[in-house]
Amino acid sequence: MKIRMVNNGVFTPVDELEHTLTPPLEGFYWIDADVEDLAYLQPLFGLHDLAVEDCLTEEEQRPKIELYEGHYFIVINSIRFDDEEIFLRALNIFLGRHYIITVTKQKINELRSLKPILWEQEVSRPDRFLYHLVDIVVDNYFLVGDRIEARIERLEEDILMHTKKSHLNEIIGLRSEILWLKKVLGPQRDVIATLNKKDLRLIDDQLQKYFSDIYENAVKITETFDTYRDLMGNLREAYQSSLSNRANEIMRVFTALTTIFMPLTFITGIYGMNFAHLPGETFYYGFYILLGFMLLLGGGMFLLFRKKDWL
Missing domain, CATH: 3.30.460.20 (CorA soluble domain-like)
Known part of the structure; x- marks a missing residue:
């Protein structure tokens, strides 16, 4: 005190x-x-x-x-x-x-x-x-x-x-x-x-x-x-x-990636079928041409999505 x-x-x-x-x-x-x-x-x-x-x-x-x-x-x-x-x-x-x-x-x-x-x-x-x-x-x-x-x-x-x-x-x-x-x-x-x-x-x-x-x-x-x-x-x-917004952003990215890989999966699915003859299967550069086409297709879709501001 x-x-x-x-x-x-x-x-x-x-x-x-x-x-x-x-x-x-x-x-x-x-x-x-x-x-x-x-x-x-x-x-x-x-x-x-x-x-x-x-x-x-x-x-x-x-x-x-x-x-x-x-x-x-x-x-x-x-x-x-x-x-x-x-x-x-x-x-x-x-x-x-x-x-x-x-x-x-x-x-x-x-x-x-x-x-x-x-x-x-x-x-x-x-x-x-x-x-x-x-x-x-x-x-x-x-x-x-x-x-x-x-x-x-x-x-x-x-x-x-x-x-x-x-x-x-x-x-x-x-x-x-x-x-x-x-x-x-x-x-x-x-x-x-x-x-x-x-x-x-x-x-x-x-x-x-x-x-x-x-x-x-x-x-x-x-x-x-x-x-x-x-x-x-x-x-x-x-x-x-x-x-x-964060969840929507993540879902948009996943949706875009799924869309990009969808045609690639379609192509690989066709060439994975068990048929005796497939177009281009005997061509020496067929695999590389197909792989390049897939890369070009995937890259083109990615650039398109970026241009549209979807990614």
Whole structure:
């Protein structure tokens, strides 16, 4: 657990947790804690039992905001896209008048990238801390969306150039992740809408207007992932179409080869009959003339098929 007093974006470490119970003359306290630290934090700050229970038991929490006496409990999901797989990390936030507590089970990059922004913006209020944190989390969805779009484009090119059976597994896997992520985007958008529209006494009225920009971004993200879901459906159709075209191409080649060899088989079939006398059988060069005729006939049919673009 790390305790810092934040004033005008400047971080000052605090050694004793009990010091955070008294509001500072200027600034606020930021307590960056693990779920195990809630055993110490709950009695000191009067954190609600249900909120603490959610932090301890829920592996993948649904984004939400709950209003309690003296503090708010907010859950948002940080997003990562590593090794072609989407990961969501629950970020639990307790917002009070003079403090903000962030509780996580895994390391979240947004908390580290937040520090220079707080210093640059000279943040001295916990509600402004919340605003910048939510803003960074939402912006990262755009970055992940760009990577997913690039992957879809790359997968589309691979399917058109060289269709493989493994492409179907990639399509199904990525589509499942997008649909799973879609279930989170709706509740998270609603949480931001609450921060934007609802009268919340722990958030400054002027600051609430800024949450409208984040809400617009959240709506854009939801629409973007709707588009990705549709693109995955188109990819699957392209995959099936490519397989059909490939099968038709193979059948066309086989049909052309069968057609070329059909007259040759007819000729060899005639001269393979058990008759005492066949035309040209006593001619010394008969075999070579017949073989040359067959080669000429086969080659001529092959060139004709190429000219007709049948091969």
